[in-house]
Amino acid sequence: MPDPIRVLTSRVALFDADDVDTDQIFPAQFLKVTERKGLSKYLFYRWRYDEAGNPLGSFILDVEGFRDSKILLTGRNFGIGSSRENAVWALTEFGIRCVISSSFGDIFYNNASKNGLLCVRLGDDAADAMRNSVREGKLVVSVDLEKQTISYPGNQFAFEIEPHIKERLLRGADDIAFTINNYEEEIRGYEARMPKYMLPFRP
């Protein structure tokens, strides 16, 4: 079960690229690893390593002072493409707990919410302002999930989040237990009503 999130305070790492798909976050060639641990070494692999597999050291998360950043600020449309949850696991194992972008791929967004990774959708203007502040100096921000705010000296932005996702992240909750404890009756009722023609034919 993921650790709950309330307030995250960290230096912001800026990865200023739009349309970062999950292939870039976690390349397909590593999908065959059947363990869930150790995935962070493949995070942003092609941004961080050369063709021979040697670290380039230039990617923001490898730069001194940003290795421990918990907050990643990115361009538009982060996490589009393939549904691979490995992208989320690699980020969280690396230590990222919050990604800020003006929009996210839908499946990535869902996957993140199940793994204690907060995705903050920030309007383009606010995101631009924040990007500029990061470029000007080393920016430390506080993300307060309870209050739904991002703040740093001289600035505060509010953000929207779906109530059930907020709840889940705040409590680090086990979704399955929640569903079973609250909806078992309904599920059973539905199953009893399901017409036979909706079930796969079995000889």
Add this chain to the structure above:
Amino acid sequence: MAFESLRVSGRRVRRPDLTFAVMDHNVPTGDRSVPVSEALSANQMLTLQKNTNEYGITLFDLQSPMQGISHVIGPELGLTLPGLTFTCGDSHSSTHGALGSLALGIGTSEGEHVFATQTIWLRRLKQFAVNLRGVLSECVTSKDVILSIIRTIGTGGAIGHVVEFRGPTVAKMSLEERMTMTNMTIEGGARTSIIEPDQKVFDYIRDGPFAPRGRDWDEAMEFWRTLGSDHEARYDRSLDVDVDPIEPQVSWGTNPAMTVGVTESVPSLGDFHDAGDRLAAEKALKYMGLLPNQRISDIPIDAVFIGSCTNARLSDLIAAARVLKGRRVSSSIRAMVVPGSQSVKRRAESLGLHRLFTEAGFEWRNSGCSMCIAMNEDKLSPGERCASTSNRNFENRQGPGGRTHLVSPLTAAAAAIEGRFVDVRDYGVASVEELGLEGAVVA
């Protein structure tokens, strides 16, 4: 990994009878009588075998005659039905929406939730109507339509929406043509997509081994016929597309929105007004080894891949065959056909298509995802340039350093012959009748 986590928490699969598994992403497409040579893939397949065994789930493994890409076999086997809610751990699950099912691509944690509860949490999706009107030009396909739509709306254009394709042009399309569009809506950011089911859908699934039979079939039909969209339905967004002017499309960049018509040129950097877009285009051109303003028809290619859940159904192979009949692949080109399922492969072979392909110089392989994702041995080498009927042209998607141009099966076949992109509209393409496919049912 969803199984592993289920086991750790002591949970079971609630409805193994409603759960199916297939090996598709990493399977070899060569000789299936020899052991899988790649250790990681072999291990992954073995793990799936053990897990499905333990939980009592039907598995279509490498040897199964029903094996194929999940989005090809679902409709083929009568597993995907109108009105059904369908989930699969793959983003292109939207494909199944062409049958009028609510089809959702999910991640591993959501998959585990489905295993354990047979339900999924979903916030209400916004609705996006794409109304298609007009008549497609000869040799322009639904692949060209969806590529041009993604070019219009962008890769994030439909985020948070379910895209519904509507209108007279959709009604005229075959189910397989519709599936090519629902398959790729995900590349426009859509959560999924849907089309109202009609008789073509019912005919397609009728003989599937898992489709309802007898009285159940009649009852199902009664229900399915109620699933049309309301005429006065309101949508959060809509887009009207006149398909008449659409020409064959070719992607030039590293996401599917970076696409132009075959008679156009690669854009010039001055075409991009947004600084971010310009930077992305510059980066894409560098990766693709292309110059601004280069004409699409001047781009030489090295490889052709006809396959994937977008364009590897029987009608796609027939379309490519129409171009290939009586012609030979350019000597500098490596070309392969990977049927979307073993059933597609068998049906194609019964029509003699495998001979037509191999005589033209194509490799004829077993089914799987293959060079769409390059998780098996089928991959491009660095710098190699491929005309591909798949759906993603991301960097390294078809192999490290590989360069992908997304096209329709017709355009891919013509490119194989010429060694570069040509306008297939004036290329002299045989009609289906001229192919002489005895008893062919073009779905």
